[in-house]
Amino acid sequence: MSAEIIDGKKIAQSMREQLKERIANLQGVTPGLAVVLIGDNQASQTYVSMKQKACENLGIYSRLIRMPESVSESDLLSTINELNEDSTIHGILVQLPLPAHIDETSVIEAIIPAKDVDGFHPINVGRLQTGGEAFYPCTPNGIMKMLEYQGIDLTGKHAVVVGRSNIVGKPMGQLLLKESATVTYCHSKTADLKAHTKQADIVVAAAGIHNLITAEHIKEGAVVIDVGMNRDSEGKLCGDADYDSCKAKASAITPVPGGVGPMTITMLLFNTVESAERFSKVK
Numbered sequence: 001m002s003a004e005i006i007d008g009k010k011i012a013q014s015m016r017e018q019l020k021e022r023i024a025n026l027q028g029v030t031p032g033l034a035v036v037l038i039g040d041n042q043a044s045q046t047y048v049s050m051k052q053k054a055c056e057n058l059g060i061y062s063r064l065i066r067m068p069e070s071v072s073e074s075d076l077l078s079t080i081n082e083l084n085e086d087s088t089i090h091g092i093l094v095q096l097p098l099p100a101h102i103d104e105t106s107v108i109e110a111i112i113p114a115k116d117v118d119g120f121h122p123i124n125v126g127r128l129q130t131g132g133e134a135f136y137p138c139t140p141n142g143i144m145k146m147l148e149y150q151g152i153d154l155t156g157k158h159a160v161v162v163g164r165s166n167i168v169g170k171p172m173g174q175l176l177l178k179e180s181a182t183v184t185y186c187h188s189k190t191a192d193l194k195a196h197t198k199q200a201d202i203v204v205a206a207a208g209i210h211n212l213i214t215a216e217h218i219k220e221g222a223v224v225i226d227v228g229m230n231r232d233s234e235g236k237l238c239g240d241a242d243y244d245s246c247k248a249k250a251s252a253i254t255p256v257p258g259g260v261g262p263m264t265i266t267m268l269l270f271n272t273v274e275s276a277e278r279f280s281k282v283k
């Protein structure tokens with residue numbers, strides 16, 4: 001078998017077209033996203049400019065707020081407070097990782113949940129479990145949209161999530177559970193990773209380790225979702241799955257790049273538009 005390639009770019013594009021219509025229906029309200037970027041980490045700058053370009057293409061107002069690496073936590077928190085109260089801003093994203101002297105939890109909790117388009121605030125994290133109006137984290141929610149778009153039914157399927165970060169692994173399991181999958185979490189301390197992943201109908205590889213998942217780790221016909229954003233020895237972007245060997249055995253697989261990444265940004269736009277709709281009571 002050779003797997004179907006799940007084209008994240010194409011799915012992202014089709015979702016962005018739908019978002020254009022929703023923006024047009026906002027009757028003059030322009031969705032606004034504020035991105036706070038601290039320091040001058042090259043990778044962060046690249047991601048942030050991708051986010052800004054995506055906003056621009058859709059007619060979302062984006063405001064970049066740059067602060068020096070040495071910024072104090074209280075200055076950052078004041079900036080967040082101003083954005084919380086700014087009625088032109090519907091989404092606030094503080095680019096992670098933060099410098100070591102700033103407490104990530106305090107920063108995340110300073111953003112009002114209604115503008116937390118990353119879905120990292122404890123209120124949004126909690127509502128993912130209990131229900132209620134919330135934002136879901138962009139990467140796992142984007143993966144759910146990809147699975148839906150591909151017509152992959154999750155009911156009763158065994159999904160194995162490899163990785164337990166707050167940003168991807170943990171919310172991924174919750175979202176899969178909501179869609180009635182049976183969920184197993186694996187991580188760096190899992191005793192026999194292969195024993196678990198071999199059982200999976202769907203493997204989500206989100207551990208941040210290049211080639212962690214090979215053909216030997218999956219069963220014939222499994223769906224492989226690769227969240228990895230690693231660099232190989234030549235500096236080339238690569239995922240957590242050994243793409244070529246997995247492709248030969250899986251029924252569907254996401255490439256890196258062009259898989260989950262474009263969906264992450266699209267879901268950020270999606271959450272920003274959703275927020276503008278909620279604030280303007282269109283929804």
Ligand SMILES: Nc1nc(=O)c2c([nH]1)NC[C@@H]1CN(c3ccc(C(=O)N[C@@H](CCC(=O)O)C(=O)O)cc3)C=[N+]21
Pocket residue numbers: 047050093094095096097118138229237256257258259260261262263264265
């Ligand atoms: N508060 C916050 N929210 C985030 O959502 C957030 C963050 N901080 N910090 C950094 C990570 C990383 N991230 C990516 C988004 C899109 C691609 C993406 O579109 N990747 C392209 C390729 C990009 C390339 O070529 O370098 C792809 O996979 O095809 C990658 C990585 C969001 N992050």
